[in-house]
Amino acid sequence: MTIDEQELAKQIGGNTSAAAGTVYQIFARANLPCALSSQFGGHGYIDRELRFVRGERWYFAAVLNKSWVLWYFRRPAISDLNLSIEDLIQTFPGAEVTTGAEVKIRVENPVLAYAIIGWVFQAL
Numbered sequence: 001m002t003i004d005e006q007e008l009a010k011q012i013g014g015n016t017s018a019a020a021g022t023v024y025q026i027f028a029r030a031n032l033p034c035a036l037s038s039q040f041g042g043h044g045y046i047d048r049e050l051r052f053v054r055g056e057r058w059y060f061a062a063v064l065n066k067s068w069v070l071w072y073f074r075r076p077a078i079s080d081l082n083l084s085i086e087d088l089i090q091t092f093p094g095a096e097v098t099t100g101a102e103v104k105i106r107v108e109n110p111v112l113a114y115a116i117i118g119w120v121f122q123a124l
Helices: 005-012 018-028 075-080 085-091 110-123
Strands: 037-043 046-054 057-064 069-073 103-107
Touching: 005 018, 005 037, 018 046, 018 057, 018 069, 018 110, 046 075, 057 075, 069 110, 085 103, 103 110
Parallel strands: none
Antiparallel strands: 037 046, 046 057, 057 069, 069 103
């Protein structure tokens, strides 16, 4: 999948740490399984986000903050893929369950970003 490099540069901008920018670029440029597509998006106060969609279902999100990227395992992925929230918490130390029963992970380095991408390949 080809990404919009101008939009990626705009989202990263000058108000993002080098580490967060690198992680966001890893997610944006990931060679995803063909069942999954990505698009830039946002909603409400979140204006720098990558959405990862399978069919019409929004499975994952990467939200760019100033110093990190928040990765979300969203409810559609958890239910469609029969994921265990407990297993996700054990697999990704530091992961938390949100009030919306999703799992979020603060990603501050490329190693964790690549681990998440590898996990997505195995799950799909």
